[in-house]
Amino acid sequence: MKQRIPIIILLWLFTDLYFFNAIHTLTNNSNVFLAYWLADVLIAAGILFAVISLGVKHSPKLISWLMALMLLSFIPKLIGIPVLLLEDITRLFRSFPQRSAWVSQLTIVVAAIPFFGLLFGLTRGRHHYRVHRETLYFTDLPEAFDGFTLTQLSDIHAGSFTSEKGVNKGIDLANAQNSNLILFTGDLVNDKASEMDAWIPAFSKLTAPFGKYSVLGNHDYGDYIRWESPEHQQANLNQLKQVHSQIGFKLLLNEAVRIEKDGASITLIGVENWGKGGFHKYGDLLKATETVNDDQFKILMSHDPSHWEAKTLLHEKRIDLTLAGHTHGMQFGIELFGFKWSPIKYVYKQWAGLYHKKNRYLYVNRGFGFLGLKGRVGIWPEVAVITLRRK
Incomplete structure (x- = not known):
């Protein structure tokens, strides 16, 4: 710097x-x-x-x-x-x-x-929430899940919030989508679990009939501040894991769960943070999928989009849809009439929205909150809604 x-x-x-x-x-x-x-x-x-x-x-x-x-x-x-x-x-x-x-x-x-x-x-941009919708078609999606909807949130960064009214606006917008499932792809806080103390009642209001699931992001481990000891850092992480439970999210730590509907099921996989370059690689996709059948329809939550090309596309078990966040779209850029640009594109190939390769999809959420820059310019905070359809 x-x-x-x-x-x-x-x-x-x-x-x-x-x-x-x-x-x-x-x-x-x-x-x-x-x-x-x-x-x-x-x-x-x-x-x-x-x-x-x-x-x-x-x-x-x-x-x-x-x-x-x-x-x-x-x-x-x-x-x-x-x-x-x-x-x-x-x-x-x-x-x-x-x-x-x-x-x-x-x-x-x-x-x-x-x-x-x-x-x-x-x-005003920090709470200028926008809904982004995608409808994705899959040949291996069970018929029972045709039309199943997911609301994805990412990068809440509670330590940056100052406006209760602004945050509730975003939460109400997420609930208004009436999705079957709510998925959160990491960075609940900036550094410390205590940053969520004031916001637990607000985020507890998020509801979905098939549940709420989450993973950790790079900021959730407290790696960017100096702790008195490794034990204090670990205690903070343990506290943060409890916060996920307090707001009603099932935190997936390199593990998978089945979502069942009308006698059929899909598999939801959650890995810890895995980032390129100097970011810690806590994520273990092999461990997370060791009990998952290859013929299952699979959705992966992985905070950093660089994980997709580096590991997910090469994985021995086909993963149909990956959900990520992390980039925030740099909170600065242009999105008009289908044109999309931000300086972050020169760092991350996949940085905002939908990507498709080898008949598999990646969706990169622009983030719910903000960090560093006290606002957003052109790349607005996002509530993503994805509808799964069977071909």
Whole structure:
């Protein structure tokens, strides 16, 4: 993180300097100039102080707010400066290459659009829940389960919540789907089990006639903070497992259960977190499926989507549908008219929505909560509803 900060600030400074051309073309007011530069200098200084002097682990809330302010300053200008760049190209071929006032005005208008979009996302986006629906067809789905519905939630991150009204809005939306089964794919908390204390009554309200099941995510193990001892960390994990029970979820720890309906059944498998790179690999798919028949229709809950290509698709027993989360869609991106983009796509091949390979499906939930950035921009919090159909 510390190594990236100077690069980010240099890029931000270059964008500021270039965008300033539009401001300078439209006014010579020194107060406007002072406000323009002072705001960014204070934000940059705050970020440097928080990261270098306080440390990321000791000032996460301060850094998240400062980063939000930086995005408000940086992204709109970055989107606006191509207008100036096009004008600069034409100025090379003009006899009197004076910058046009109307082009500078257009630059500011273009920058204003993402500014207000960012402002909405950072202030209201964290509870701007959206339902995403998919209907999936399978040849091996038992007839009794034709039309069976799943509501998937992921990445609650209770330690980030501050609004009881906002959280209840999402819970009510999930219940309103009236799904047969509710599945939660990990990251109930940011670090500590105690973060859920205030939210147990709210999440206990989630209901489904065929039950509620869950798995652990990378944040649930408490690996990202310093504990007094390994025993304290283990005690925290044990407490978190009890919280799953308190809110009515059956936590699957590298194990499988059968969901029965009208004399038929499907198998639900849950593995502990398995992540690529430096993430701990607690998940054991072999152990979770050792008692599962190959001819059973199988749904896997695995927090990290990288597990799908790395292990699940290669597994000796066919897994029809995998449900994951983890990426949050980076809480920043664009989803419009079928177009979907976020910087997280350069880290995870499967980062939001439905993926299909070898006649098997992966669905990556965009997440219910938020972490780091105190909001969501373009990639809204999600309640996913999947309908299973028999071909």
